[in-house]
Amino acid sequence: MNTKTAMEIRLVPLDKIEVLNPRERGSRAFDEIVGNIKTIGLKKPICVTPRVDSRGEQKYLLVCGEGRLKAYRVLGENEIPALIVQVSDEDAFIMSLAENIARRQHRPLELLVGIRQLLDKGYTTKIIAEKTGLTNSYVQAICNLLRQGEERLLIAVESGSIPLNVATTIAGAGDDDKAVQAALQEAYESGTLRGRQLLMARRVIEKRQRLGRSAARTSTGRRTDVSTVTLVRTYQNEVKRQTALVRKAEFSQQRLLLIVGALRQLLADENFVNRIFAEKCDGFS
Structure with a gap:
């Protein structure tokens, strides 16, 4: 990937960021992200790469940090700290996938x-x-x-x-x-x-x-x-x-173990065994 060595962190408008590789996230995990940001703030900036749209306006493709981006939107923020990197669309897509795959709790x-x-x-x-x-x-x-x-x-x-x-x-x-x-x-x-x-x-x-x-x-x-x-x-x-x-x-295994245990106790009872033979049960004759 051809990224410039000099990278910059600056505030980027949320409405200028496009999610390149969206993914689903559980509500519990997302609520934790929102709660953490609300309590202690953003510990790590998101990563974006700049682009110019067909109308000549500045926009950004999200490389990593979709959860943090969504959390900022939920919290009513207008801007978010972002690390600006210069990469191609292809490299941005790969970086996004690799970041998702490399997460320990994916x-x-x-x-x-x-x-x-x-x-x-x-x-x-x-x-x-x-x-x-x-x-x-x-x-x-x-x-x-x-x-x-x-x-x-x-x-x-x-x-x-x-x-x-x-x-x-x-x-x-x-x-x-x-x-x-x-x-x-x-x-x-x-x-x-x-x-x-x-x-x-x-x-x-x-x-x-x-x-x-x-x-x-x-x-x-x-x-x-x-x-x-x-x-x-x-x-x-x-x-x-x-x-x-x-x-x-x-559950079925536990029931079977109880049945087996009960049968062993019955077969250990001499009176029970004699009664079985007396009744001429086929299984014991």
Whole structure:
């Protein structure tokens, strides 16, 4: 990226700033940003790059700091401290994506959306890895899943339901059910998938077989255009569904343990066992 070494911080009118790479943010996280700025002020300026529109008027493209920008608007401010950098539209877009991906508390789907956007703009996996700080092998695997339209597997990977290497193997098996089941069996035997994670993986594969690889479909079964909002909403719904499934499984396990314990106590009672034999119950005769 060709940025000038000399950078300047100055107050920029909010109505002159255009968000280049908008993204969704949870209400709780946004409320925290607003509260912090209201209480202690802006600790870090946003970053923008100057432009001149078709009418010759000065405007700015936002490089990073969308949450802070929105918070200032909510608080009724007219200007915001901004670091001015001189970069191209392309570099500004990349800087914005890289900043979102590099955040320690980014949501999993934001990572996928960011990589998808870079991939759609023609960047190689090696360049994407360099710009985002991710490993080349990770980016390569994610991009392969994106190219194959494996949205359900991608969501499962980023929610922690399926390891990336297992998702890659399943995607490579295509629609061959035997090959997919073999991949699951191999993952189980190697210890990659166990217990709760194995149950989640089976659920994801069942939905993939029944509803297809895409996570966003219309009522007629046709694929719809996948937006950031759609992906995030699908991910959140999937996490809620799987969480409820896990809780239900844990409850059932507890009930079964109680039943097993009760049966052991009964079978330890000699009078009970004699009564069973006396009644000639098939299970004990």
